[in-house]
Amino acid sequence: MEGAISRAAAEELDAADPLAEFRGRFVVTDPELIYLDGNSLGRLPAATSERLREVVEEGWGGGLVRSWQDWIDWGSRLGDRLAEHVLGARPGEVVISDSTSVNLYKLAGAALDAAPGRNTVLIDAEDFPTNRYVLQGLADQRGLRLRRLASDLDGGLDLDVLRSALDRDVALVVLSSVSYRSGALSDMATVNELARAVGAKVLWDLSHAAGAVPLDLTATGAELAVGCTYKYLNGGPGSPAFLYVRRELQTVLRQPVWGWYGQREQFRMGPDYDPVPGIERFLVSTPPLLSLAAIEPALDLVEQAGVARIRAKGLLLSRLADDLAQAWLTPLGFRAASPRTPERRGSHVALYHPDAWQICQALAEDAKVVCDYRVPDRLRIGPSPLYTRFTEVWDALDRVRRIAAEPTYDSRPADLARVT
Numbered sequence: 488m489e490g491a492i493s494r495a496a497a498e499e500l501d502a503a504d505p506l507a508e509f510r511g512r513f514v515v516t517d518p519e520l521i522y523l524d525g526n527s528l529g530r531l532p533a534a535t536s537e538r539l540r541e542v543v544e545e546g547w548g549g550g551l552v553r554s555w556q557d558w559i560d561w562g563s564r565l566g567d568r569l570a571e572h573v574l575g576a577r578p579g580e581v582v583i584s585d586s587t588s589v590n591l592y593k594l595a596g597a598a599l600d601a602a603p604g605r606n607t608v609l610i611d612a613e614d615f616p617t618n619r620y621v622l623q624g625l626a627d628q629r630g631l632r633l634r635r636l637a638s639d640l641d642g643g644l645d646l647d648v649l650r651s652a653l654d655r656d657v658a659l660v661v662l663s664s665v666s667y668r669s670g671a672l673s674d675m676a677t678v679n680e681l682a683r684a685v686g687a688k689v690l691w692d693l694s695h696a697a698g699a700v701p702l703d704l705t706a707t708g709a710e711l712a713v714g715c716t717y718k719y720l721n722g723g724p725g726s727p728a729f730l731y732v733r734r735e736l737q738t739v740l741r742q743p744v745w746g747w748y749g750q751r752e753q754f755r756m757g758p759d760y761d762p763v764p765g766i767e768r769f770l771v772s773t774p775p776l777l778s779l780a781a782i783e784p785a786l787d788l789v790e791q792a793g794v795a796r797i798r799a800k801g802l803l804l805s806r807l808a809d810d811l812a813q814a815w816l817t818p819l820g821f822r823a824a825s826p827r828t829p830e831r832r833g834s835h836v837a838l839y840h841p842d843a844w845q846i847c848q849a850l851a852e853d854a855k856v857v858c859d860y861r862v863p864d865r866l867r868i869g870p871s872p873l874y875t876r877f878t879e880v881w882d883a884l885d886r887v888r889r890i891a892a893e894p895t896y897d898s899r900p901a902d903l904a905r906v907t
Contacts, residue, residue: 491814492807492881500807500877506792506800510874513721521883523858525871526670526695526835529721534784542780561779562727563767565786569729572790573720574693574712575703580734582766583716583782584774587694587728588617589744590713591661593769594730595625596743598659598688598711605658605687606631609649613638615667618692622661631658640863641824641837643671650681657687664702665695665833668861669825670805672700672832676707683708694718697729699801699834699872701794710736719797719834719871721785726778730769738764746771792873800872801834804880808836808868811884816840819891824865835869837861842897844907846887849896854886860907 501507514531522530546554562583569583570576584590599608610622612635619635626633636652638644643666653660660682664673675691682689691712696702698719704712712731716722732740745760747753748770762768789797806829812821816838824837840846843866850856858868866887870880890896 491811494878494881497807497877497881500803504800504877506796506872507876509788509792510876512788513874515874517855519855521856521879521886523856523868523870523875523880523883525875526699526718526833526867526869527859528717528724529719529785529871530874531723532721532785532788534787535723535781538780538784539777542777558776561776562770562774565779565782566729566766568786568790569697570731572786573697573702573794574729574731575701575705575707576731577705577734579766580704580737581729581731582770583727583729583779584748584770585728585730586725587692587713587715588621589771590728590730590769591618591690591692592621592625593742593744593771594690594711594713594732594740595622595659595661597740597769598690599625599629599631600743601740602658602688605656607654607656607658608633609636609652609657609660609687610634611636611638611644611662613640613644613666613668614661614663615692615694618661618663622659632656639671641669641671641839642826643669643673646674646677646681649678653681653685653687655685657682657685660687660689661692662689663692663695665693665700667695668865668867669837670695670832670835671826672696672830675702675709679708679710695833695835698789698794699797701798704731704733709733716782716785719873720782720789721871721873722782723778723785726782727774732766732769737766737768742769744771748772748774788873797872798834801870802829804870804872804875804877805829805832805834805836807877807880808870808884811881812836812838812887815884815888816891819888821866821891834872835867837865837867839864840866840891844903845896845899845901846891847907848899849890850887852899854890856883856886858883860903862903 566581693714
């Protein structure tokens with residue numbers, strides 16, 4: 488334990504935590520369970536069940552179809568709140584709709600259609616699979632050249648690699664602001680500037696950043712972005728995603744999936760597609776209203792806490808996890824698989840171990856620690872600042888140490904499960 492922070496010091500951090508009261512506003516059914524997978528699925532806000540009950544019983548049960556008078560603009564209304572409090576965007580630039588993958592397809596397709604004569608798309612070779620697959624499909628359909636930029640598994644994409652690949656044949660660059668595997672944080676402003684210099688567009692995936700890392704899409708010159716609402720935003724499993732289109736681009740781009748929710752004078756049921764001029768032109772169809780409703784109470788918590796305070800605590804939590812891992816786990820075959828400087832990563836950290844998948848299973852089944860695994864051989868630890876305590880991180884790393892030191896974890900299946 489030499490060099491590691493004491494548990495008493497972690498208790499002091501909890502006592503001084505300005506966000507401590509927010510934990511009581513989430514559902515915690517098992518106080519003994521340490522949940523460090525908020526980077527995959529956030530906990531259930533306590534107010535969500537009542538909000539859904541109201542929508543189901545009063546809106547659906549009582550109001551029936553008449554409730555659509557209120558429901559019709561929820562995607563835009565919640566999008567404006569997300570823009571103001573989480574994304575650093577202007578009103579009318581964000582809307583909540585569809586899934587992250589579908590939104591990525593829509594915005595990527597629109598950007599490519601708006602760049603005739605440009606034949607190259609750049610992606611991070613280690614980006615989240617869906618992002619790579621969507622762009623593979625679009626490039627294949629259009630006969631474009633897809634360049635996969637070599638990226639460090641732990642440190643992320645080097646700006647010099649991107650810089651050398653950018654030229655006036657590049658139509659689109661697709662990157663994640665926070666790496667799903669390592670948590671490496673991209674320099675959005677610099678990337679946007681590099682792309683703008685050659686006339687290329689950048690489409691950002693903010694899924695592992697929104698609600699955890701301060702974002703300023705306006706100041707950084709971002710033009711296009713997508714992201715999910717079920718990680719640090721705590722909107723619930725499969726909750727609708729968001730998309731952002733800078734105001735100046737909205738009338739220039741026409742997304743490839745034409746639906747009646749993007750149509751001018753929607754209920755006139757016109758014969759031909761004529762998109763509205765604003766952000767709603769990137770909508771397609773009737774939203775999943777109950778899932779959309781669950782975002783509202785979750786967003787209340789993020790707004791009240793403030794992303795700046797969330798980030799401040801997130802930096803301390805991830806630093807604690809990293810420091811304890813260096814002191815305790817390095818002698819047991821682990822090594823850091825994230826940038827060591829806290830400011831260069833999001834709110835989760837990754838640790839390499841050759842038996843990480845088996846250790847991950849043993850932690851969940853024997854030690855009541857829920858984190859997750861990502862290939863190759865990475866254990867991801869994702870504390871969420873709104874409800875994770877410093878003592879939970881300390882106890883979790885202590886339990887990782889105990890599990891890794893025992894010879895019994897290797898009895899767990901080596902083959903990956905359906906969900907890791």
